[in-house]
Amino acid sequence: MKRLEDLGERVAIQxxxxxxxxxxxxxxxxxxxxxxxxxxxxLLVTTDMMSQRTHIPKQxxxxxxxxxxxxxxxxxxxxxxxxxxxxxxxxGLPKKTSETFLKELTEGTNACAVRFGTTxxxxxxxxxxxxTLCGTAxxxxxxxxxxxxxxxxxxxxxxxxxxxxxxxxxYYALKRNKKEKKLSKALLEPQPRLxxxxxxxxxxxxxxxxxxxxxxxxxxxxxxxxxxxxxEIDKDALPLASGLxxxxxxxxxxxxxxxxLHFGGDYELLVTIPPRKFEKTKRTLQEHGVTFTPIGTVxxxxxxxxxxxxxxxxxxxxxYEHFKKHDx
Amino acid sequence: MKRLEDLGERVAIQxxxxxxxxxxxxxxxxxxxxxxxxxxxxLLVTTDMMSQRTHIPKQxxxxxxxxxxxxxxxxxxxxxxxxxxxxxxxxGLPKKTSETFLKELTEGTNACAVRFGTTxxxxxxxxxxxxTLCGTAxxxxxxxxxxxxxxxxxxxxxxxxxxxxxxxxxYYALKRNKKEKKLSKALLEPQPRLxxxxxxxxxxxxxxxxxxxxxxxxxxxxxxxxxxxxxEIDKDALPLASGLxxxxxxxxxxxxxxxxLHFGGDYELLVTIPPRKFEKTKRTLQEHGVTFTPIGTVxxxxxxxxxxxxxxxxxxxxxYEHFKKHDx
Numbered sequence: 001m002k003r004l005e006d007l008g009e010r011v012a013i014q015x016x017x018x019x020x021x022x023x024x025x026x027x028x029x030x031x032x033x034x035x036x037x038x039x040x041x042x043l044l045v046t047t048d049m050m051s052q053r054t055h056i057p058k059q060x061x062x063x064x065x066x067x068x069x070x071x072x073x074x075x076x077x078x079x080x081x082x083x084x085x086x087x088x089x090x091x092g093l094p095k096k097t098s099e100t101f102l103k104e105l106t107e108g109t110n111a112c113a114v115r116f117g118t119t120x121x122x123x124x125x126x127x128x129x130x131x132t133l134c135g136t137a138x139x140x141x142x143x144x145x146x147x148x149x150x151x152x153x154x155x156x157x158x159x160x161x162x163x164x165x166x167x168x169x170x171y172y173a174l175k176r177n178k179k180e181k182k183l184s185k186a187l188l189e190p191q192p193r194l195x196x197x198x199x200x201x202x203x204x205x206x207x208x209x210x211x212x213x214x215x216x217x218x219x220x221x222x223x224x225x226x227x228x229x230x231x232e233i234d235k236d237a238l239p240l241a242s243g244l245x246x247x248x249x250x251x252x253x254x255x256x257x258x259x260x261l262h263f264g265g266d267y268e269l270l271v272t273i274p275p276r277k278f279e280k281t282k283r284t285l286q287e288h289g290v291t292f293t294p295i296g297t298v299x300x301x302x303x304x305x306x307x308x309x310x311x312x313x314x315x316x317x318x319x320y321e322h323f324k325k326h327d328x
Numbered sequence: 329m330k331r332l333e334d335l336g337e338r339v340a341i342q343x344x345x346x347x348x349x350x351x352x353x354x355x356x357x358x359x360x361x362x363x364x365x366x367x368x369x370x371l372l373v374t375t376d377m378m379s380q381r382t383h384i385p386k387q388x389x390x391x392x393x394x395x396x397x398x399x400x401x402x403x404x405x406x407x408x409x410x411x412x413x414x415x416x417x418x419x420g421l422p423k424k425t426s427e428t429f430l431k432e433l434t435e436g437t438n439a440c441a442v443r444f445g446t447t448x449x450x451x452x453x454x455x456x457x458x459x460t461l462c463g464t465a466x467x468x469x470x471x472x473x474x475x476x477x478x479x480x481x482x483x484x485x486x487x488x489x490x491x492x493x494x495x496x497x498x499y500y501a502l503k504r505n506k507k508e509k510k511l512s513k514a515l516l517e518p519q520p521r522l523x524x525x526x527x528x529x530x531x532x533x534x535x536x537x538x539x540x541x542x543x544x545x546x547x548x549x550x551x552x553x554x555x556x557x558x559x560e561i562d563k564d565a566l567p568l569a570s571g572l573x574x575x576x577x578x579x580x581x582x583x584x585x586x587x588x589l590h591f592g593g594d595y596e597l598l599v600t601i602p603p604r605k606f607e608k609t610k611r612t613l614q615e616h617g618v619t620f621t622p623i624g625t626v627x628x629x630x631x632x633x634x635x636x637x638x639x640x641x642x643x644x645x646x647x648y649e650h651f652k653k654h655d656x
Contacts, residue, residue, distance in 0.1 A: 004430065004455070005423040012430060012453050019434045023414060023447035034449035036413055038468075043371070047416040047464060049454040085364055086351060088375040092420075092460050095333040102332065102340060106347045119351035121362035124462075125340050126377040127332070132420050134452075134462035136375060140366075 030226055031149045032076040032210055035141075042146055044139045046076035052130040057188075059174050062101045064188040065133060066108025072213060073137035074116055074192035075267045079211040081147040081201025082139035084118040084194065089135045092128035109135075116194050145201040147209035147271070152227040156207055156272040156298040159282075161196045162291055164216060165256060166241035167265030172252045173243075183243060190267040196290050197269060203284065205277040215264035220304050221317040223270070233296035233315060235308045241266075261306075262318040272298050358554055359477045360404040360538055363469075370474055372467045374404035380458040385516075387502050390429045392516040393461060394436025400541060401465035402444055402520035403595045407539040409475040409529025410467035412446040412522065417463045420456035437463075444522050473529040475537035475599070480555040484535050484600040484626040487610075489524045490619055492544060493584060494569035495593030500580045501571075511571060518595040524618050525597060531612065533605040543592035548632050549645045551598070561624035561643060563636045569594075589634075590646040600626050 004012055017030070026036050035042035050056060050069055060068070070087055077084050089109050093102070102125075113120050118139075170187030173180045193211070200206050208227060212219055216238075220231050235257055244256035273281055278294065285292040299305070306315040332340055345358070354364050363370035378384060378397055388396070398415055405412050417437050421430070430453075441448050446465075498515030501508045521539070528534050536555060540547055544566075548559050563585055572584035601609055606622065613620040627633070634643040 002427040003423065004421060004425045004427070004453075007427060009453055013451075015427065015430060016434045016451065016453070019431065020438050020448050021442050023449060026414065026447065026449050034414065034416065036449060038366070043413065043466070045414070045416055045450060045464075045466060047418050047450060047452050047462070049418040049420055049452045049460075049462060051420055051454045051456045051460075053457060054455050085371065086354065086362065086373070088362065088373055088464055090375050090377040090462050092377055092379055092462075093332060095331065097332045099330040099332070099335060099343065102343060103347065106344045110348050114349050119354065120348050121351060121354050121364060122373060122375060123341075123344065124375050124377045125332075125337055125344070126379045126460075127382050128379045128456075128458065128460050129381060130457050132377075132379075132454075132456050132460040132462075134375070134377060134418050134420075134460075136373075136416055136464035138371070138373065138466065 032079040035080070035146060041140045041142055044077055044080055044082045044141060045136065046073055047134065047136040048072045050133045052132070056131060057174055059184065060188050062104035063108035066105045067112040067189045069133045069135040070109045070112035071190045071192050071267065073135040074194060075190070075211045075213060077137050077139040078192045078194040078197035079147065079209050079269055080141060081145050081197045082141040083198065084116065084137055084139040086119050086121040087113055087135055087137045088122040089120055089133065090124040092126050092132035094129060095127050116192060141201065145204065147201055147206045149208050149210050149223060149226050151207040152223055152229050152272040152298045153207055154229055154298050154300040155275060157275055157278045157294045158231055158233065158272055158296040158298060159292055159294045160212065160239065160268050160270050161193050162268040163239045163241040164260035164266055164268065165244045165263060168259035168263035169241055169243040169248065171263065172254065187265055190265065192267060193269045195288065196285065199285055199288060199290070200271060200281070203281050205273050205281045206271045207274065209269060209271040212266045212268045212270050213264055215262050216260065216270065217262050217315055217317050218264070219270050220315070224302060224304055228302060230299040230301045230303045231296055232299050232305045232307060235306055237293065237295045239291065239293040261315070360407040363408070363474060369468045369470055372405055372408055372410045372469060373464065374401055375462065375464040376400045378461045380460070384459060385502060387512065388516050390432035391436035394433045395440040395517045397461045397463040398437045398440035399518045399520050399595065401463040402522060403518070403539045403541060405465050405467040406520045406522040406525035407475065407537050407597055408469060409473050409525045410469040411526065412444065412465055412467040414447050414449040415441055415463055415465045416450040417448055417461070418452040420454050420460035422457060423455050444520060469529065473532065475529055475534045477536055477538050477551060477554050479535040480551055480557050480600040480626045481535055482557055482626050482628040483603060485603055485606045485622045486559055486561065486600055486624040486626060487620055487622045488540070488567065488596050488598050489521050490596040491567045491569040492588035492594055492596065493572045493591060496587030496591035497569055497571040497576065499591065500582065515593055518593065520595060521597050523616065524613065527613055527616060527618070528597070528599060531609050533601050533609045534599045535602065537597060537599040540594045540596045540598050541592055543590050544588065544598065545590050545643055545645050546592070547598050548643070552630060552632055556630060558627040558629045558631045559624055560627050560633045560635060563634055565621065565623045567619065567621040589643070
């Protein structure tokens with residue numbers, strides 16, 4: 001008898017999906033959001049659960065837990081190019097939880113929602129033994145603007161918004177018990193890329209899109225599987241987070257590129273774009289203050305290759321997956 | 329410092345609501361669902377969490393957990409008169425959970441969704457120490473058909489769909505370890521009243537509506553507060569569930585009327601209707617096979633009175649509330 005720890009989260013989700021009866025007017029299996037037809041739009045719906053066991057470092061404040069819950073859900077709306085309509089948040093909390101904790105947790109959810117132009121419209125509270133939080137975000141997008149995970153084509157440019165590895169830098173700062181709030185903020189208060197997602201969707205230039213919640217390598221492996229393509233990623237092109245330098249390497253004995261490639265939690269967008277559309281898209285994003293970096297190309301051969309000093313290596317799949325143990 | 333066990337679930341939710349920034353185009357604070365403007369319709373959204381600690385009797389099968397999760401969310405859509413568009417379900421599960429458990433849990437969610445004409449469109453799985461399940465249902469309703477909790481008017485008839493106390497009968501059957509699946513089914517596999525809600529909404533006759541998840545007395549106290557009215561309930565008029573008879577009384581030493589008044593989990597609809605509209609509404613519901621019973625009237629005086637053998641008593645508020653201890 002297999003248990004969830006043997007299956008891992010992704011196989012568990014595959015098992016679930018095979019059982020479910022599919023709706024006539026929905027798409028989005030394996031995508032960041034479900035997309036349900038409503039006239040000329042899709043209603044986007046996504047849900048994420050956080051538990052004390054897997055997601056909540058002991059240094060995370062109740063405010064940050066609330067922020068995080070809302071941010072990771074909005075990130076899925078962002079990855080499809082959508083505009084959020086609202087969220088519902090459910091709090092499973094031990095009965096000894098203080099009123100102050102509840103207040104700060106709620107303030108965190110509200111602050112993140114308001115920061116990104118939306119609101120918390122409902123929720124639930126229940127008694128649990130450990131903190132378990134569940135958020136659901138919903139939004140809309142015009143059908144012809146929806147950015148699916150499916151559509152990457154050989155020859156497309158692979159690009160990411162922002163920088164990579166900043167959540168990893170925050171993780172190591174926390175691990176060393178450093179009181180560097182700015183560093184840990186990238187890990188504990190991620191910024192969903194809603195503006196970036198909307199801009200990309202309006203250009204109609206993206207052939208596939210997902211968020212980097214699980215880290216670059218894990219995300220590339222998911223895109224590879226769903227698109228039946230491969231990738232060549234140029235290690236030197238990766239936009240490293242500002243703290244990922246030689247000093248970081250020496251101090252923590254961790255390769256900065258390993259964090260940029262494998263550590264999750266950056267919540268940037270990973271997209272593929274036909275080469276003829278890339279430069280204009282990049283320029284327009286830059287005019288809106290968004291860093292947008294080409295990091296490789298989509299290939300016909302179904303392998304994920306890392307180009308490093310002129311040599312090609314197979315990129316290992318090391319992303320974070322729940323239920324299973326992992327390297328970090 | 330107050331803790332959640334001192335506050336109780338309802339006060340905790342009030343605390344949350346005061347912190348949240350309200351959306352411009354939403355209504356539904358204190359209602360079963362949030363309602364968000366989308367043209368001439370509302371998008372209805374509701375979320376409910378179940379935890380091993382409070383909601384999952386040890387006799388409940390994984391299939392029933394899944395069914396229950398979907399049913400209680402659809403019940404909130406039903407209470408507003410809505411048509412479901414879909415659900416997302418998140419499973420917080422211990423890592424030792426078997427693949428079979430996951431399969432049956434998923435089958436239960438799917439069976440309930442399909443039985444009521446909708447589908448599960450997405451979800452999440454996370455590792456937790458105890459089973460914690462979170463569902464979110466969404467649906468639509470024409471604006472002029474939306475059945476709010478607010479609107480009860482003195483003189484209105486108070487009515488309920490179906491029968492009362494059947495979940496209570498199921499609870500006592502389980503407590504005695506009876507293998508009477510039919511009895512416990514009412515408790516463990518509730519039926520959301522979507523058909524009933526749609527019919528009532530189409531008549532435009534209802535002045536206020538909510539589901540009976542928390543039991544009749546608790547629900548009346550919630551309606552009383554939000555509407556600034558009172559109620560006179562006729563004890564003899566209560567439509568008792570079929571198992572709630574003298575034999576049940578003798579066997580369990582529990583007053584059948586106490587179960588009908590205070591035990592939650594029936595998931596029937598509680599509505600108020602102007603007297604001139606009542607008979608026609610009742611007749612049409614009966615033509616659709618729905619039992620619809622007047623149980624009292626809305627009063628100006630802000631008290632909830634139980635009429636019993638010609639005498640009037642104050643009805644105590646004994647509904648189930650999480651975090652706080654209760655009588656059952």
